[in-house]
Amino acid sequence: MDPYHHGELAVQKRAGLTETAKAVSGAIMTEIPDVAADFIEEQQMLVIGAADNRGEVWSSLLAGEPGFITVTGPSSLSVAAALSAGDPLHHTLAEPTRLGMIAIEPGTRRRMRMNGTARPTRDGLEITLERIYANCPKYIQKRVPQWQPAAPREPREAGALAEQDIALIDSTDTFFIATTDMDGNADASHRGGNPGFLQVRGPRHLRWPDYVGNSMFNTFGNLEVNPRAGLMIPDWTTGSLLHLTGTAAVDWDPDHAAALPGAQRVVDFTVERLVRVDNASPLRWTDPQFSRFNPPITHEGGTS
Template sequence: MKPYHRGELVVQERAGLTKMAEAVSGAIMTEIPDLAADFIEEQPMLVIGAADSRGEVWSSLLAGEPGFITVTGPSTLSVAAALSPGDPLYRTLAEPTRLGMIAIEPDTRRRMRMNGTARPTRDGLEITLEQIYANCPKYIQKRVPQWHPTTPDDPREAGALAEEDIALVDSTDTFFIATTDLDGNADASHRGGNPGFLQVRGPRLLRWPDYVGNSMFNTFGNLEVNPRAGLMIPDWTTGTLLHLTGTAAVDWDPDHAAALPGAQRVVDFTVERLVRVNNASPLRWTAPQFSRFNPPIAHEGAST
C-alpha cells in the first residue's frame, strides 16, 4: 500500500494540511519496530475493524492475557483469541479478511495503529501487516485494566438505539470507528473526549466533533470514497460492547463546527443496525483520568 490513497489525499487538501500529511507519512512503516513489538505483546486487547460479507463495516475487540498477541515475523502477528458467536465480526474472521487494528494502552495513553490481512488459525488469527505506525496520546482517558473471566450474553440486535444504548452513548468518553477504502483495506481508529462529546441526535443519528489530529485523515479519507462505517462503544466497567454499523458524513461547515468547542469539523453517523453484547469483554477498567486535551462540552439542541 502507498502511504495515502486518493480519498486521503483529497481530504488532506480540503483541510489545507497536505504538507503536514506528507511530513508525518514517514511514520508509516511496513515492518514492526522492536519497541512496537514489545508494546504490542504487552497488551490485553486489540481493537479491530472490518467489512462483513454484505459490505457492512463493524468494529470489535479481541482480548486475552498479555502475551495473547505474538510478533512472529517482521510484518506478522499471531493472535490467540476469538470473538464470541454473537459478535458481528465472528463469521467474517472465519475467512481471510482485511483488518484494521489498534493496540491501545489506556493506562499509559499509548497506541499503535495497524492494518493488514487476517487469516484464521486453530488458535485465533495470523495477521500479515501492510502498515504500522504510532498515534499521539491525545484524547485517551487513562484507566487501568483488570481481568474478569466472563461468559458473553446473547446478542441483542436492533435497527435503532434503545434507552440503555442511549444511556451508554451519553456517558461514554471513548469509542472506536472502523472504515474501509474502495479496495476493502480496513482502518480502525480511536475517538475520545469528555462524556457528552458523542451526541445522540435521535434513535438512529449520532454526532461528534472532529478534534485536531495527526493530519493523515485515514478515517475521513476512507469516508470520502466509502461512507460505510462501524462504531464500537465499550462500557469500561461491565465489559458490554455496543456495535453500530451505518454511514458517516463529514460536515465541513465552519459554523456548525464552531458550535462545538474544539471541533475542526463535525461528523454525523446514521445507524442502520446495532448489536449489543453484555459481558462481551473480560476486561474491567478503573475510573478514568480524563485527558487534558479534551475540549469542554457544549450541546446543541437535540433533534426530535
C-alpha cells in the same frame, strides 16, 4: 509510493494540511520496530475493524492476558483470541479478512495502529501487516484494567438505539470507528473526549466533533470513497460492547464546527443496524483520568 490513497489526499487538500500529511507520512512503516513489538506483546486488548460479506463495516475487540498477541515476523502477528458467536465480526473472521487494528494501552495512553490481512488459525488469527505506525496520545482517557472472566450473553440486535444504548452513549468518553477504502482495506481508529462529546440526535442519528489529529485523515479519506462505517462503544465497567454499523458523513460547515468547542469539523452517523453484547469483554477498568486535551462540552446554557 505515496502511502495515501486518493480519498485521503483529497481530504488532506480540503483541510489545507497536504504538507503536514506528507511530513508525518514517514511514521508509516511496513515492518514492526523492536520497541513496537515489545509494546504489542504486552497488551490485553486489540481493537479491530472490518467489513462483513454484505459490505457492512463493524468494529470489535479481541482480549487476552498479556502475550495473547505474539510478533511472529517482521510484518506478522499471531493472536490467540476469538470473538464470541454473537459478535458481528465472528463469521467474518472465519475467512481471510482485511483488518484494521489498534493495540491500545489506556493506562499509559499509548497506541499502535496497524492494517493488514487476517487469516483464521486453530487458536485465533495469523495477521500479515501492511502498515504500522504510532498514534499520538491525545484524547485517550487513562485507565487500568482488571481481568474478570465472564461468559458473553446473547446478542441483542436492532435497527435503532434503545434507552440503555442511549444511556451508554451519553456517558461514554471513548469509541472506536472502523472504515474501509475503495479496495476493501480496513482501518480502525480511536475517538475520545469528555462525556457528551458523542451526541445522540435521534434513535438512528449520532454526531461528534472532529478534534485536531495527526493530519493523515485515514478515517475521513476512507469515508470520502466509502461512507460505510462501524462504531464500537465499550462499557468500561461491565465489559458490554455496543456495535453500530451504518454510514458517516463529514460536515465541513465551519459554523457547525464553531458550535462545538475544539471541533475542526463535525461527523454525522446514521445507524442502520446495531448489535449489543453484554459481558462481551473480560476486561474491567478503573475510573478514568480524563485527557488534558479534551475540549469542554457544550450544553444548553453553557459549557462544562
